[in-house]
Amino acid sequence: MVSVEDLSFSYGGAFKLNSISLKVSAGTVLTLLGPNGCGKTTLLKCINALLKPESGKVVIFGKNAHELRRWELARLVGYVPQAHVSPFPYSTLDLVLMGRTAHLDFFQQPSNLDYEIAEKALSIVGLDRLKHRPYDQLSGGERQLALIARAIAQEPKLLLLDEPTAHLDFKNQFLVLSIVRRIARENGIGVIMSLHDPNHAILFSDIVALMKNGSIFDMGPSHLVITKEKIENVYEISVRVVNHTDGFLVAPSMETFS
Missing domain, CATH: 3.40.50.300 (P-loop containing nucleotide triphosphate hydrolases)
Structure with missing residues (x-):
C-alpha cells in the first residue's frame, strides 16, 4: 500500500x-x-x-x-520521467541494466542474475529483440518502453x-x-x-x-x-460524452473554437 x-x-x-x-x-x-x-x-x-x-x-x-x-x-519506487535523451551511446540492455544499480554495492559489477532480470524486463515490454541496439537509435515509443523496462528492473x-x-x-x-x-x-x-x-x-x-x-x-x-x-470545469472547454459498446469517450465540442 x-x-x-x-x-x-x-x-x-x-x-x-x-x-x-x-x-x-x-x-x-x-x-x-x-x-x-x-x-x-x-x-x-x-x-x-x-x-x-x-x-x-x-x-x-x-x-x-x-x-x-x-x-x-x-x-x-521506479520512476519514468517525461523525456530522456542519453548523452552516451548505451545499448538498450545497458540502459535497462542501470535499473539494477540500487541493488549493487559501490563499484560492484552486475552479476549474471542482474543481466537476467534486465533481459526479463526487456521481454516484458517486448524489446528483447532490440537489446543490442543503441538506445539513441530507438524510436520514440521504443525509448519509452526501454525506460519502463529500466524501472521494472529495479523490482x-x-x-x-x-x-x-x-x-x-x-x-x-x-x-x-x-x-x-x-x-x-x-x-x-x-x-x-x-x-x-x-x-x-x-x-x-x-x-x-x-x-x-x-x-x-x-x-x-x-x-x-x-x-x-x-x-468542462477542470479543462475549461465544452465537451460531449459519447457512449459506445465498450464504454464511453470524451470529445471536445467544436463550438468552443468557433
Whole structure:
C-alpha cells in the first residue's frame, strides 16, 4: 500500500500542491489527470522524494519516503520521467541494466542474475529483440518502453510515470499504456501515472484523480470522475460524452473554437 497523506508543496511561498491525499494498492493503476500546470509532475516528484513537501508525507509500505536513503527508495519506487535523451551511446540492455544499480554495492559489477532480470524486463515490454541496439537509435515509443523496462528492473513496489504518452504517435500511445496496465496486474505493482487525455484515463485506469490548481478536484472510478460537468470545469472547454459498446469517450465540442 502506498499513501500520500495531506501533502502540500510550495515554490517560493506560492502553493503548488494543496493538501493532497490518495492511496494506491498493489496491482492498481491510478491516473493523475488534468491540464498543464495543475501539479501532476510536482506531485510525482514529491512521491519520489525528488521534492520535499511543505507538509504531509508519503508512506510506501509503511516507510516514510522522505526518510529513506536514495538507494532504499529506488528499491521501492521506479520512476519514468517525461523525456530522456542519453548523452552516451548505451545499448538498450545497458540502459535497462542501470535499473539494477540500487541493488549493487559501490563499484560492484552486475552479476549474471542482474543481466537476467534486465533481459526479463526487456521481454516484458517486448524489446528483447532490440537489446543490442543503441538506445539513441530507438524510436520514440521504443525509448519509452526501454525506460519502463529500466524501472521494472529495479523490482519496485510502485511505478511512477510522468506523461508516458508524450510525443508518441497514436498506436504507440495505446501500446505503452496497455503494457503499463498489464505490468501492474501481472506483477502486482502499484502504478501512478500522469496523463492529459481523459480517454486514455478511461481506458487504462482503475482510479482517476482529476486535478485542478494543485488540488484533487475529484477522485474515484473513471465513470464517476470523468463526466461532462467535471471535465468542462477542470479543462475549461465544452465537451460531449459519447457512449459506445465498450464504454464511453470524451470529445471536445467544436463550438468552443468557433
